[in-house]
Amino acid sequence: MVRPLGFLVGLGFITALVFAILTTPLSNEENVAHKFHEEPRHLALSSDGLMPHWDKQQLQRGMQVYKEVCSACHSLHLVAFRDIEALGYSEGQVKTFAKGFQVPSINPDTGEPATRDGLPSDYFPSPYPNETAARAANNNALPPDLSLITKAREGGKDYVYSLLTGFQNPPANLPAELKPGTGLHFNPYFANLNLAMAPPLTKGQVTFADGSPNDVKSMAADVTAFLVWTAEPKLVKRVQVGWASVLFLAMFSVLAFLSYRNIWADKKH
Template identity: 60%
Template structure:
């Protein structure tokens, strides 16, 4: 009797679980999802074109150098670039002497050889770009409790990375009246800034590009906010994947070889089977 009751209880429990699952699946499939501010007001990245886009891309070296200048003079105050070494700047057209001078213009963490204590020193070409903060605690304390991300691989970590960076830098604006009316809880709080290209619409980073001419380009290019945003987005594309152009070129070479090999194999097949005639059926 006890065994029978246990079986019935188990069957009842199984039935309730199965019924709950079926009802939940039915409700999820038939009831519309509750609209959120992020879903209603988040914007896809703007359309922007770069030299490294398309089937036959190339690096715009002048643009990459301008982008590095924007990073150095604007972004490096908060964001690290710890996957890139100063010596990598030679790939942007800088000479060895220029790279040494550029590295020496940065201050990197070091060790005092006499005392063994932490100190700082001018950078060397073999050093990585330093973080502006000693640790994450210091970074959070200086940025409204938000830790600025490292920018080395940012464009690979975001969908449509270069366009996302460009859109974010040029997308700061006041919240719309419709957002304030429909989702008042989504308005930026203290220390936050509204940007519809950011995932949750508000971020702790203040607009880094605030005025035209914020950077004086060495090549004389007019440094508008739009231009600076494009240049630094291109530069961060290079930091994330410096071998991008070589990889695409290699891909085309492989495709060409495969096409040639296919044609050669087809011609060989025709040659080998040229004298073979199908047997006639009497």
């Protein structure tokens, strides 16, 4: 009798706990903010779907946007310069690109901190020497590293694209407590609607050698595609290997079944 009673008490406790969690309302401020928050818009890329491929021209444009705009505040500390050879660059082009960056070093004569031209083996450097300097330059906000940003944020590439193109003036009916303060900018795709990053892209900000469109949406799509690649550079290869494995297993299954039928064909049940 004790065990069934204990089970019922435990079940009742769990039910009450789940009910409390599901019915507890958010704070008033969170409820109000949710009304102005928007879900990320979908960005279609060639790397989507069951048969993905990299649009190398778009990835090169995206890397240019990162270098000319985003690298002023954001690092890519998990990406080496030599990795961009996979985007269609030659070894010489990679060396030239790496040389355009200054990376931290040590003066061999004095032992003092110094900088030098980047090498293909170096990683994309941070624009700031440390976190304190980064916060001081950004209204106490720490610019995140972008290496894995499309994997680290809910919504992935759609969120990144929507955030880059979502800056706008606050709605007239936005409550005073939710209006952006000094140094903040309204963006309905950001969790609390206001973020320290100013709109990073403006029309015509980057000029592409192939004459591709350089409006805000096009540049945002290009740099987002590039960040999808930095987060998972082996994505296309992984999917190709996956399909090859499925095909192999399917053929093996058919051969195994035919072998089974052949071996047991003359056996009586």
